[in-house]
Amino acid sequence: MFLIRSIQAELIKLKYLPILWLCATVVFAILLVVFTSHYIDVNSVATLGRSPWLKIKTASAAIFSVFMIIPFVVLFISAAVYIEHQAKGWKQQYTVSTSRAAVFFSKLLSLLLVILITLFILIIGLIACAYLLNFLLPELEFNYYKIPIFIFFKTLAHTFLATLGVIGIQYFLSLRFKGFLIPAGFGIVAFIIGIILGSVNNPLAVYYPYSYPIIAQDYGMFIRDKIGVVEYGWINNVEMYSILIFLVFILFACILETRKNVID
Numbered sequence: 644m645f646l647i648r649s650i651q652a653e654l655i656k657l658k659y660l661p662i663l664w665l666c667a668t669v670v671f672a673i674l675l676v677v678f679t680s681h682y683i684d685v686n687s688v689a690t691l692g693r694s695p696w697l698k699i700k701t702a703s704a705a706i707f708s709v710f711m712i713i714p715f716v717v718l719f720i721s722a723a724v725y726i727e728h729q730a731k732g733w734k735q736q737y738t739v740s741t742s743r744a745a746v747f748f749s750k751l752l753s754l755l756l757v758i759l760i761t762l763f764i765l766i767i768g769l770i771a772c773a774y775l776l777n778f779l780l781p782e783l784e785f786n787y788y789k790i791p792i793f794i795f796f797k798t799l800a801h802t803f804l805a806t807l808g809v810i811g812i813q814y815f816l817s818l819r820f821k822g823f824l825i826p827a828g829f830g831i832v833a834f835i836i837g838i839i840l841g842s843v844n845n846p847l848a849v850y851y852p853y854s855y856p857i858i859a860q861d862y863g864m865f866i867r868d869k870i871g872v873v874e875y876g877w878i879n880n881v882e883m884y885s886i887l888i889f890l891v892f893i894l895f896a897c898i899l900e901t902r903k904n905v906i907d
Contacts, residue, residue, distance in 0.1 A: 649745065649746065649749030654753050654756070654757070656723075656726060656727075657723055657753060657754075657757055659722070659723075659726055661722060662719065662722055662723060665715065665718055665719055665722070666715075666719070666757070666761045666764075669707075669711055669715045669761065669765075670761065670764055670765050670768055672711065673703055673706050673707055673711060673765060673768075673769075674765075674768045674769065674772050676706055677699060677702055677703050677706070677769065677772060678772050678775070678776060680702065681699070681776050681780070681783065682776065682779065682780065694788040694791070695773070695783050695784060695785050695788065696773065696785065696788055696789075696790060696791050697791065697794070699769060699772075699773055700769075700791065700794060700795055700798060701862060701863070703765070703769050704798045704799070704802065704860070704862065705862035705863075705864055707765065707799075707802065708802045708805070708856045708857065708859070708860065708862065709838070709841075709856070709857050709862065709864065712802060712806050712856050713806065713809055713830070713834040713837065713853060713856060714830075714831065714834055715761075716758065716806055716809055716810055716813060716830075717809070717813055717826070717827055717830030717831060717834065718827055718830075719754070719757070719758070720754060720810065720813040720814055720817050720826075721813065721817050721823050721826045721827040721830070722823065722827075723750075723754055723817075724750075724814070724817035724818060724826075725817070725821075725822070725823040727750070743900055743901045743903075744897055744900075744901055747896070747897050747900050747901070748897070751814060751893065754810070754814070755810070758803070758806075758810070759803065762799045762802075762803060765799070766792075766795045766796065766799065769795070770790060770795075773785045774786075798860065801859055801860055801882065802856055802859070802860070804859070804878070804882040804885055804886065805855040805856045805859035805860075805881060805882050805885050806855070806856050806885070807885045807886055807888070807889035808852035808855060808884065808885035808886075808887075808888035808889050808892075809830070809852050809853055809855070809856075809885075810889060811888055811889035811890070811891070811892035811893050811896075812830075812852060812888070812892050813826060813830050814892070814893065814896060815892045815893070815895065815896040816829060816830075818896055818899070818900060819896075819899070830853075833853040834853050836851070836853065837851055837852075837853030837854040837855075837857060838854075838857060840854045841854040841857035841858045841865060841870075842857070842864075842865050844865065844866045844867065844868065844869045844870060845869075845870070846869055846870055846871055848870050849870050849871045849872065849880070849881060849884070850884075852884070852885060852888050855881050855882070855884070855885045858870050858872055858881060859872070859879065859881045859882055859885075
């Protein structure tokens with residue numbers, strides 16, 4: 644019961660205007676790129692006998708997974724935790740009788756929930772974008788095909804799993820450093836290195852968490868034959884590594900937080 648109340652309280656804190664703008668900007672940027680690319684180049688986008696939903700799904704997933712998800716997660720987590728440091732919120736919460744672990748995990752769960760809500764809003768926005776395109780350009784024929792809603796959710800679910808390692812690392816760093824610039828700066832630099840490793844087909848990418856959202860799925864943008872992505876049914880080794888890294892960093896961060904001297 645306490646955990647639910649804590650998550651509700653954390654979600655209220657996350658209504659901080661810059662964070663809301665960050666979430667909205669990510670969704671709007673993807674929808675704008677998808678809409679514009681379809682609208683100005685309709686002749687190459689429209690394909691006879693093939694569902695246009697699959698093309699819009701692949702385009703949006705590629706943009707989001709390769710260019711947007713890691714910067715979004717880095718800035719979002721850094722800003723959300725920085726609010727607590729700035730307001731001395733951790734010290735206030737850790738001095739009450741509530742378990743520190745409960746406070747730690749309520750913040751973490753609220754961050755994960757906001758990320759998932761952002762993904763859900765993105766899916767809804769893509770469907771609305773497709774119907775707007777169909778109204779303006781009937782030749783795209785979105786209304787002739789069934790919305791592959793399960794495929795939309797499945798694709799973004801894989802992206803979320805591949806990003807868990809980055810979430811764990813960034814949450815750990817944001818807790819350890821009281822400023823915004825160090826965890827955010829580290830994350831952005833690591834993201835740039837991740838794009839380089841993933842795009843040049845480097846085998847090291849499979850061991851580098853900031854490359855995982857880029858290489859976990861094949862978007863037809865890069866060659867993955869030498870990276871070493873192995874599929875195990877619904878999940879692959881990259882997503883498994885991401886989950887493992889998330890668990891390790893969250894466990895380590897939780898141990899450090901429960902032992903932290905709040906007087907300092």
